[in-house]
Amino acid sequence: MSENPPPEPLAVVGMACRLPGADDLDGFWTMLVHGREAIGPGPEGREDRRAGGYVGGVDRFDAGFFAVSAHEAAAMDPQQRLLLELTWHALEDARTAPDSLKSTPTGVFVGSCADDHALVTRMSGNIDAYTMTGVGRAFLANRISYCFGFTGPSLVVDTGQSSSLAALHQAALSLRGGECETAVVAGVQLNLTAMGDRVVEELGAMSPSGKCHTFDSRADGIVRGEGAGVVVLKRLADAVAAGDRVYCTLLASAVGNDGGGPGLTTPSRSAQRNLLAEACRRAGVAPSDVAYVELHGTGTRAGDPVEARALGAVFGRGRSSGDPLLVGSVKTNIGHLEGGAGLAGLIKTALSLYHRELPPTLNHVSPNPAIDLDGLRLEVCTERRPWPEREGPLLAGVSSFGLGGTNCHAVLGEAPAFDAVEADPAGHSLPVLLSGHSEAALREQSARLAERVERAGRTDLAAVGLASATTRTAMRHRAAVVASDEEQLVARLRALADGTPAEAVEGVVAGAAGGGRTAFLFPGQGMQRFGMGRVLHKEFGVFARAFDEAAAAVEPLLGLSIRDALWERPELVDRMIYAQPALYALEVGLYRLFESWGLVPDLVLGHSQGEVTCAHVAGVLSVEDAAVLTYHRGRLMSTLPRGGVMIAVQAEEDEVDRILAGTDGVLGIGAINGPRSLVLSGEEAPATEVAEYFRGLGRRVRPLPIEIAAHSPLMRPIQEELGEIASGLRMHRPTGPTIVSTVTGEPVDPEAVSRPDYWPLHLQKTVRYSHAVTTAHELGARFFAEVGPGPGLSVLASESVGFGDEHFAAPLGHEDETAGVAETVGMAFLHGAKIDWPAVYGGGTRPADLPLYAFQRQRYRLDAAPPDPAAASGQAGRAWDGDPAALVVECVTAILRRPPDHRIDLAASFTDLGFDSRQAVALRTTLAKATGFGLPTTLLFDHPTPLALIEALRRAKGHVTHDR
Numbered sequence: 001m002s003e004n005p006p007p008e009p010l011a012v013v014g015m016a017c018r019l020p021g022a023d024d025l026d027g028f029w030t031m032l033v034h035g036r037e038a039i040g041p042g043p044e045g046r047e048d049r050r051a052g053g054y055v056g057g058v059d060r061f062d063a064g065f066f067a068v069s070a071h072e073a074a075a076m077d078p079q080q081r082l083l084l085e086l087t088w089h090a091l092e093d094a095r096t097a098p099d100s101l102k103s104t105p106t107g108v109f110v111g112s113c114a115d116d117h118a119l120v121t122r123m124s125g126n127i128d129a130y131t132m133t134g135v136g137r138a139f140l141a142n143r144i145s146y147c148f149g150f151t152g153p154s155l156v157v158d159t160g161q162s163s164s165l166a167a168l169h170q171a172a173l174s175l176r177g178g179e180c181e182t183a184v185v186a187g188v189q190l191n192l193t194a195m196g197d198r199v200v201e202e203l204g205a206m207s208p209s210g211k212c213h214t215f216d217s218r219a220d221g222i223v224r225g226e227g228a229g230v231v232v233l234k235r236l237a238d239a240v241a242a243g244d245r246v247y248c249t250l251l252a253s254a255v256g257n258d259g260g261g262p263g264l265t266t267p268s269r270s271a272q273r274n275l276l277a278e279a280c281r282r283a284g285v286a287p288s289d290v291a292y293v294e295l296h297g298t299g300t301r302a303g304d305p306v307e308a309r310a311l312g313a314v315f316g317r318g319r320s321s322g323d324p325l326l327v328g329s330v331k332t333n334i335g336h337l338e339g340g341a342g343l344a345g346l347i348k349t350a351l352s353l354y355h356r357e358l359p360p361t362l363n364h365v366s367p368n369p370a371i372d373l374d375g376l377r378l379e380v381c382t383e384r385r386p387w388p389e390r391e392g393p394l395l396a397g398v399s400s401f402g403l404g405g406t407n408c409h410a411v412l413g414e415a416p417a418f419d420a421v422e423a424d425p426a427g428h429s430l431p432v433l434l435s436g437h438s439e440a441a442l443r444e445q446s447a448r449l450a451e452r453v454e455r456a457g458r459t460d461l462a463a464v465g466l467a468s469a470t471t472r473t474a475m476r477h478r479a480a481v482v483a484s485d486e487e488q489l490v491a492r493l494r495a496l497a498d499g500t501p502a503e504a505v506e507g508v509v510a511g512a513a514g515g516g517r518t519a520f521l522f523p524g525q526g527m528q529r530f531g532m533g534r535v536l537h538k539e540f541g542v543f544a545r546a547f548d549e550a551a552a553a554v555e556p557l558l559g560l561s562i563r564d565a566l567w568e569r570p571e572l573v574d575r576m577i578y579a580q581p582a583l584y585a586l587e588v589g590l591y592r593l594f595e596s597w598g599l600v601p602d603l604v605l606g607h608s609q610g611e612v613t614c615a616h617v618a619g620v621l622s623v624e625d626a627a628v629l630t631y632h633r634g635r636l637m638s639t640l641p642r643g644g645v646m647i648a649v650q651a652e653e654d655e656v657d658r659i660l661a662g663t664d665g666v667l668g669i670g671a672i673n674g675p676r677s678l679v680l681s682g683e684e685a686p687a688t689e690v691a692e693y694f695r696g697l698g699r700r701v702r703p704l705p706i707e708i709a710a711h712s713p714l715m716r717p718i719q720e721e722l723g724e725i726a727s728g729l730r731m732h733r734p735t736g737p738t739i740v741s742t743v744t745g746e747p748v749d750p751e752a753v754s755r756p757d758y759w760p761l762h763l764q765k766t767v768r769y770s771h772a773v774t775t776a777h778e779l780g781a782r783f784f785a786e787v788g789p790g791p792g793l794s795v796l797a798s799e800s801v802g803f804g805d806e807h808f809a810a811p812l813g814h815e816d817e818t819a820g821v822a823e824t825v826g827m828a829f830l831h832g833a834k835i836d837w838p839a840v841y842g843g844g845t846r847p848a849d850l851p852l853y854a855f856q857r858q859r860y861r862l863d864a865a866p867p868d869p870a871a872a873s874g875q876a877g878r879a880w881d882g883d884p885a886a887l888v889v890e891c892v893t894a895i896l897r898r899p900p901d902h903r904i905d906l907a908a909s910f911t912d913l914g915f916d917s918r919q920a921v922a923l924r925t926t927l928a929k930a931t932g933f934g935l936p937t938t939l940l941f942d943h944p945t946p947l948a949l950i951e952a953l954r955r956a957k958g959h960v961t962h963d964r
Helices: 025-033 070-075 078-093 116-124 131-135 139-148 163-176 195-203 236-242 269-283 303-316 338-355 439-456 461-470 486-497 534-539 541-552 562-567 576-596 610-617 623-639 653-660 684-696 713-727 758-764 769-778 792-801 817-831 837-841 869-874 884-895 917-931 946-963
Strands: 010-018 106-111 154-157 182-189 227-235 248-257 292-294 325-328 378-380 395-401 406-414 430-436 477-483 508-512 517-522 603-606 644-649 667-674 677-683 701-703 781-786 807-809
Touching: 010 025, 010 078, 010 163, 010 236, 010 338, 025 338, 070 131, 078 139, 078 182, 078 227, 106 139, 106 163, 106 338, 116 131, 116 195, 131 139, 139 154, 139 182, 154 163, 163 182, 163 227, 163 248, 163 338, 163 395, 163 406, 182 338, 227 236, 227 338, 248 269, 248 338, 269 303, 269 395, 269 406, 292 338, 303 325, 303 378, 303 395, 338 395, 338 406, 430 439, 430 461, 430 486, 430 817, 430 837, 439 477, 439 486, 461 486, 461 837, 477 486, 477 817, 486 508, 508 817, 517 576, 517 610, 517 769, 517 792, 534 541, 534 562, 534 576, 534 817, 541 576, 541 623, 562 576, 576 610, 576 623, 576 817, 603 610, 603 769, 610 623, 623 713, 623 758, 644 684, 653 667, 653 677, 653 684, 667 684, 667 769, 667 792, 677 684, 677 713, 684 701, 713 758, 769 781, 769 792, 781 792, 781 817, 792 807, 807 817, 884 917, 884 946, 917 946
Parallel strands: 106 154, 106 182, 292 325, 292 395, 325 378, 517 603, 517 781, 781 807
Antiparallel strands: 010 227, 010 248, 182 227, 248 406, 395 406, 430 477, 477 508, 644 677, 644 701, 667 677
């Protein structure tokens, strides 16, 4: 044993695989523990091949997901395509959103020794600009680094059959040396041509029986296998600090070479023995403490005895006959993956350590006569069994030996025990988020999650929700499903999966990802209702504390608890003196709840009294001073004589102004809520007369249940006293979100809003709500959330600025208040707002495992590349009928080589659609020829989506037509 301390342990925190008989980890583990063999005839397109371990569908790939054009996808080695998808899945399995590692020093280390696709490409004769990046083996790693935006080391290791475990060794060195913070390690092997079979046969290493008999007397050679695996490595300390799930630890690894011998391809027992001993020495473990070794175990007559004797010399020493080293080989299940074999063995062993169970090795009946298992203190694990009881942590080894003599061994340990964290169960509705690169992927993702939840039975919704928000990349097509239990979640997920429009499913919001700024809308009197906020007060401590603080500031003046007025005495809710302070307390509580979840507005708008709440959240008034102003505002209004009315009328401001000019009496426009929605406010007789005029025109007319004509000249008698009260308050320049004034309809003057005389004027002036909403939209607001007890303001806002890319939310427009706030957070996800998701789902919640991304694969030919994009573009746009939309769709479809009926997402970027620089040039050239316009070479850079390009061409067409 060395006196040097062992190296820093590393953690395997994520894994993914596509192997014979198993498309994912769950399938692989199920196959292993049930002792299934995945050796059989070749799949479609390779039916004439020798029996082996094959992976079907390797000609299929989700090119659009990775922004790869059809042309390039066909030219790419399927091994690249397979690794891209598995890397995404491995990161998801590591509970890491793949896009969160962009521009980080994440390293990529790929082990591979096969390039059948390069042979296919050369035989086809289709050599073009994509050939180098398509067949060059370096791009197995480089393509991953490029597509994911990783900046760490990116390299391919080829040591023959030990390549992938040697890649693991290089990754470990890089992590411990500080070159990278996370390492993606992959092994891949695809046997696309029969040539590899013939080479193995010529070496005399192919099994005539088509079975791998590791350490068995029937051993007669290897069975070829294919597939790929990816693991994610981190330093153990980093993984523990992040709360990662750890499958196992990597304690140490060693790489060496036979260094000569009887022949280049003949294994050396002494070299293997020295390697095994060195790996244990580096790991700081006694070989006798290792309970299991995953063998190289190819089932060859020459190799198996050499490996067994090396194992016995190192691990058998010091063991009793009752404590043999257990050994096994995954090659008996899936065949020999050659360059990917070591990683397949590592994944099997990591799963075994994680589940604390050893799967059986197949096809072993009687030992190879050249292997004295008892004397070597070895035992082939032929039955499913628990790990042997031992003192200390479980230890295992994984071996991988190259035909040219480069050998590797890794020492693994079980994951350290973590202290269980008690989660605080939510007990109320929560959002579960989904997204996909396409609508089809989103629906399939929803179906997969429904199946997972239904199969699991009892489900921690908070854990599922947190995982959906923090461990998955949010893509263009998004949905949020709100549920309070498993049954509700499954039903709504299935409705979404079936293609039912989100508008028709309660608790589901869906749409394309948005952008822009967030605006909060604060309503005034008239929206209050008995019981509002009661459930929020019970379920959310943040809401309760903020509500109580705002209420406490006004209750000494009221002489009554706001909670009593709101939740116990329904006859008080609509009385102005109670309604306005109650609304204020509710709005403050709701605002602070959203704020605690990271949902903070850029802009705030207040309808009538709601602007007082705006002043508070923007820093103009303290919570106490805003409460005092609200109370006295309502008190003074309630002292006015009855007789005023407010009537909602379907009309435009100009036509009402013309009629008011000839009307006797005190009457004005109290509020302008939409383009053709306003409120008459003033004395009853003239207001009724004007309302009846519009009713006669067939317009909608609705009297409001308010006996005070707010925002009219009838407010003048109380303005002086309200001004005196405001003068006694401490006011500050706003420091929070921008207030868009509903007095002017423009961003508030910071000096004006912090002067006492603003508030008496505010009470009398017309509420220009529609103008303010339009201004907010012009300032970039695309998400409008109503921070109040109903949906009134959000509906009105949608009538003013609902052009298509906006999102409107009314959290308390639901019978279930917790579902309403959950849906608002889900709407914020659609909008693209930044949310503190752990705060939403509760302290102590750990993310659950979710279904992996549902790639939407299409077939790309392996035997030939498609024509050049410029040639494809020449087939489009030959006769332009003047419609830029039809022209762009036709040309994009042709250049991407999609079928004519393929639906192009016009709002997606050209990069997301799969355009590269050559195709961008081809599209610009085609459009210029078809239209006759002088289009710049930067056309797609300046107009990055088909929709933007169509609009640019329309403008160019109008300009040319005008000039002519």
